[in-house]
Amino acid sequence: MEQTRIGVFVCHCGSNIGGVVDVPAVVEYARALPNVVYAERNLYSCSEAGLSSLKQGIRAQRLNRVIVAACTPRTHEPLFKNACEEAGLNRYLFEFVNIREHCSWIHRKDKEQATEKAKRLIRMGVAKASLLEPQEETESNVIPAVLVIGGGIAGMTAALNLARQGFRAHLVEKQARLGGWLPHINRLCPTDEEAARLIDSVIREAQAHERIILHMPATVQEVSGYIGNFHVTVAEKEGKCTFDVGTIIVATGAEVLQPLGLYGYGRFPNVITQLELEERLRPPPSPSPVNDGGGKRWESTVFINCVGARIPERPYCSRVCCMTSLKNAIRLKKQNPAAQVYVLHRDLMTYGVEFERYYRRAMEAGVRFLRYDIERPPQVVGNGRAEAVVVWDTLRGQERRLPVDAVVLNAPLIPASDNATLSRLLKVPLAESGFFLEAHVKLRPVEFATDGVYVCGTARWPADVSESIAQAYAASAKAAIPMRAGAVTAEAITAFSVPERCMGCGTCVVTCPYQAIELRIANGGHVLSGTEGLQKQVAWVNVVQCKGCGSCVAACPSKAMQQRGFTDQQVLEMISVISGL
């Protein structure tokens, strides 16, 4: 075996380290440590001069491990690792020792002790470095194709974007037609453009694109694999279809709550949902102006917001309903300016510029707003049909009785009923609310923790058309990154299992937050006592999915699981340095 030859480069960082730590003494100390064959000091290790001296040292001294004792690895590690590589040394044979942030800067008053501590830290570094091994970053290919689940506006936008970037897109829609909810909508807030015109043009584009393969009506039945290489089985009318993709986008949308039993819905024929109103408003052959089917014009309409939303069993706000009320209230006013139109609301969620402007437009159009309290909800009263809504007006402090020709209930979007199935198929989580749970609420809104699987639109959370489209683009960007590169690489700090030690207990599998570990029957695995040919399963880490947290390693009782660059031996060696001093 090659002899271990460690080089130690200690940085003065001007006076930042040198002004506190006795650098020459530290260099002398380092030189005498086991396996160290070379030590030097630099005024600034990160300067051009420092880096070329480092490279020179590696070549001239035939170093096979390098330690830089300087500042924090969090900012400077890549710089030194690159320098090692340029000098022909595997970048994983480099160890960083922080004697600035963690020593000279915090022990300025005690130079002697600070110097001793710098020595200890370097000795720990040397102990670890002796056990470092060269690592190869694993690269795995990425198939330049995407599976988009859901053929609504979000799914089609994502598929089209990726197809236009040159990727094949499998678009799976469970219904017999594309478009999702939008074909049921009349006009869109805040531009008042016809939903049909927007969605029809997108449907035509999606159908026409040569790289989009439509599976419809079809459902995803099985998914296996990982980023770059997913194997997908789709159930279609004519049996099964299988194909491979590199990435997956979930754009399955949401459903709308049916407010059965609420506010007279299902009991009075003139209590309808917002969606039913949309159908009536839609041009032609829908009757216009709106009437109750018997020909009588609606002279008085009451919209009730938050029907079945923001209540204990469904605490969330569905984000888009207030705007829908405003839009349709204005529409009714336009069709019949003399009509009374009330919107009963709790907080009115017209966030931002456009929606707030729309709110003012509604007020100008004569729509009346009345704030109700969930403690005293509106009552829809009538006999055979709704005749009036009785409501406590919180801002006036009085009860109002509003006669009605129709009541329109504004119910929230709810998670799609097949989310749970899809969540299991793709091994991606659902939040408590039942919508899909992204990797990080703040900074990774369209990604799942599982690499290569993304989410957009109302499958993730209620969103309006433009938000859904923006998210669809975002998911496309995330999917395009590995597909454009054609490969994914993982920093070699991933976990790996030693099959001879593994008992297949599965503790690592449960512990892993990324589903990167599975149990596999492997040759060379643990063979059951007294049997021939029968093999137990052993843990297998998919390094493409592993993020290198090491949680599984700490959990493994036989220590069959280890982490590159953070093995038990390396850390115990560092500990024994301190305890032995």
Add this chain to the structure above:
Amino acid sequence: MMNQSVLVIGAGIAGIQVSIDLAQMGFPVYLVERTPSIGGRMAQLDKTFPTNDCAICILAPKMIECAGHKNVHLLTYSEVVGVEGHAGDLRARVLQKPRYVNMERCTGCGECAAKCPWRVPDDFNVGLSNRRAIYIPFPQAVPRKATIDAPHCVYLQDRAKNRCRMCEKVCQPGAIDWEQQERIVELSVGAIVVATGFDPYDAGVLKEYGLGKIANVITGLQYERLVSASGPTSGELRRPSDGKPPREVAFIQCVGSRDVNYNPYCSSVCCMFATKEAILANEHDPQCRSYIFYTDLRAVGKRFQEYIARARTEYNVTYIRGRPGVIGENPQNGNPIVRYEETTAQQLRAMEVGLVVLCQALLPRRGQQDVAKLLGVELDEYGFVNAPARLRRPVDTSVPGIFACGYCSSPQDIPDSVAQASGVAARVAEMLAGE
């Protein structure tokens, strides 16, 4: 063939995200930032709603990733001064302001700032503390290099007098470079992304709220710095007048927003950040009570309603529907007195509190007009970037090849900005593919 490079203007979370995404997609990116460090407004925040994640903890790795990516070329302390051409073939002129510090030599040790004798109100801490004339804007700044604030440097003010030059004396690597000049960088790109973010509205315009007159009336952004561990009080919530921790904090929503006299639109994020700030007040001092005066409690995002419910039940936060008319001051103890109508009870009331936080309107960045003029993009009447096809193409501006994301395009929170930013990356890729 279209030029495959992209210019991104503004390096807040949106600009950083779009740069990282584009760079990872393989496009060369020029990221131009007006200030000495990337990070933008998010770097100033303490925590983020609704998870109370520490803002800098989650942002700093992105900043480092962005600056370290081989496809990203950072141009900090720089401004775009000219643009011509058309989608796929745009030429931009970028002015690099002199830092008077050699970027290669500076190690970011901060000795210069420690010794510089000239104190300047610190923008990063929203004027709550001073920095020096030579400075690193915040500890996690990227690049971590010093900058001399020329108008406040006594030497640069009058070189002939040859005063001070303390930074030069203490800088061991010899990074101070008095001879640095403005530099124009010419860039050829295929697309441009505008991500210039927001500025808080000057709440002092609303005289009735006493900002600047009453010591214990501060703004939301100042509050963020006050509770931040890296802020002027090392994260202890102490009010400006006497340094005492307040026992009651009042948060006033819609200060200068949703008001036709000032800014008619809704700033979208204030209900939530006030809730977060109120929760933090209670975390700092479990005795502390908060009152949030609101018009509509706009909590439309993921887990927002639950966050508000927890604020109520676990963190001593009371929500009062009403917009205070005037804020006075108790001369004895410096306590602000909030006068308001509790609209749900139809009653006029007054409340004495230890600290008032004004959640002021957030406006497009100062200078957005100039950027828009250079680029030829339309703005709406409030100065947000207009998206003519806002439903179908939400991140496209009125000019082909130019896109916008983040707060400069419309009031939105961090996840929406991040999603939009990634969305822009996909749109740029689609456009530059030329199909």
Add this chain to the structure above:
Amino acid sequence: MNTPEVEIRERVRQLLDDDRLPGVLGLRAEHGHVGPHVFNSADDLTALVLEPRYGMALVCQAILDGSPKGRLGVVARGCDERALIEMAKLGQVDLARLVLIGLACSEQQARECMCTRPYPRRIDVGEKVAGVAPGDDARVQQLLAQDVQARLAFWQSEFNRCIKCYGCRNVCPVCICDACVLEEMCWVERGKIPPELPFHLIRAYHIADKCILCGACESACPVDIPLTTLYALSQARLKELFDYEPGLDVTQKSPLTTTLEETPLHEL
């Protein structure tokens, strides 16, 4: 009324004859010796006895491992069943291949073993009597009343008798590793008797979320180290911290592998 032996024999006969199970694992008395035996229909069931107590889980595993398919009946006390459930969680036995004949222990037996649950989930024979909560162990209480110095002195004097025979590990049904860290130089120094603290503590930690308090380790210890006292403490704490008990339900995950949302951590 029949004795438990008679009842068990009848149940075993039913399984063998009526349900055509190929074998049932129980204890057999032969020439004055008692040991585990797989009874089949040809065997004389009067040789089937219940005493002395004998851990069946490892025997079960060995039998199942020895034949790739087929089912096995087993006379199982509470501790046997819990051991099998934990082993199943760890992928070591397939519960679907086992038919358990549940045997509840008597009050006296429960007291002798300081048993927490002296009965299986389904009792075929015997009557359910209350167990001892792990924290109620008198020695645990006594030690907790002392300060850390005194506890250290106690354990040192106990551990110093250890001859590192690995008996505790070998008989433990939830100590499943073939490659054991206690035999690794970097964790436990070689050739050193008594072994240092990590020997006992690492083992205690490894089984802390799996130990079903069967007491086999202590019975096996040739120098009588009160190991169950140490493990009873961790079981008591496991219950208080996570409201979790090993061995009750094969679908329950160890709280040490889950998030705080999945299994909350209660402050003590």
Add this chain to the structure above:
Amino acid sequence: MSEQDFHPRIVAFCCNWCSYAGADLAGVSRLQMPTDFQVIRVMCSARVAPEWIIKTLSAGIDGVMVLGCHIGDCHYIAGNHRAAKRFALLKEMLGFVGIHPDRLRVDWVSASEGTKFQTIVTEFVERVRELGPTREFVTAHRRLDTD
């Protein structure tokens, strides 16, 4: 040996994303603290094997800190949840066999909490000084061995 002369040997395991960054910030802010601790960087507090703690304390190191991201901030979704649970249980077991549970400190330090890092280190060093060296119980153990 008096408390003042005693320089305890302390290891602090810090996760790469929050607490190591918090320690860096303490450095950048020049916050002064005792020299008696060494940081070992790991990617996540969940990598810290409880066996390490057992080994460390038995080897005569006087105190161990495990510092991670605040709950909710973990870079690896919920690694610190596992750490919190493992060490809650381990602490109890340590105390029961006579290693003072205060010799293990588990805490959360964010990237912006340089001051908190300083406070924790200072307090912990002080506490370990009060507790005295573990060497005594280690050697007591060894002495019996050689008797």
